Amino acid sequence: MLKIVTVCGNGIGSSLMLKMKIEEICSENGIKAVVESSDFNAAKGRQCDLIVTISELAAQFDKSQRVAVTRSYINKKKIQEDTLEILKELNQQK
Numbered sequence: 001m002l003k004i005v006t007v008c009g010n011g012i013g014s015s016l017m018l019k020m021k022i023e024e025i026c027s028e029n030g031i032k033a034v035v036e037s038s039d040f041n042a043a044k045g046r047q048c049d050l051i052v053t054i055s056e057l058a059a060q061f062d063k064s065q066r067v068a069v070t071r072s073y074i075n076k077k078k079i080q081e082d083t084l085e086i087l088k089e090l091n092q093q094k
Contacts, residue, residue: 002026002033002090005046007053011039014073015053021079022052022087029084031091049090052083066090 004022008014015037026033038046040057044065051058051067058069070082 002031002050002087002094003048004033004035004050004052004087005043005048006035006037007040007043007051007057008037008073009040009057011037011042015039018052018070018073018079021074021076022083024076025080025084026087029088031087033087033091049094050086052079 006015006018006022008018019035019037023035026035040060043051044061049066051061051065052070053067054073055069058067061067068083068086070079072078
């Protein structure tokens with residue numbers, strides 16, 4: 001099972017919307033995942049398989065953390081375009 005963390009600046013609204021979209025995408029594609037939303041500072045120390053966030057925050061994560069960059073927190077089509085291949089790849093490794 002994948003452990004995914006969605007990240008925005010404050011960890012309240014945007015990352016929660018992104019969390020719900022990632023859960024939908026995983027469910028629709030048979031990917032088992034636990035998805036949590038988080039603020040940027042808390043996410044920096046989290047152990048997870050994947051962090052999903054926007055490009056402005058992605059560049060600030062440590063290189064040891066796998067980060068998927070999405071263009072939107074709420075547009076499911078864009079989120080899917082940006083993350084599905086990575087999600088599938090990680091799912092095959094589990």
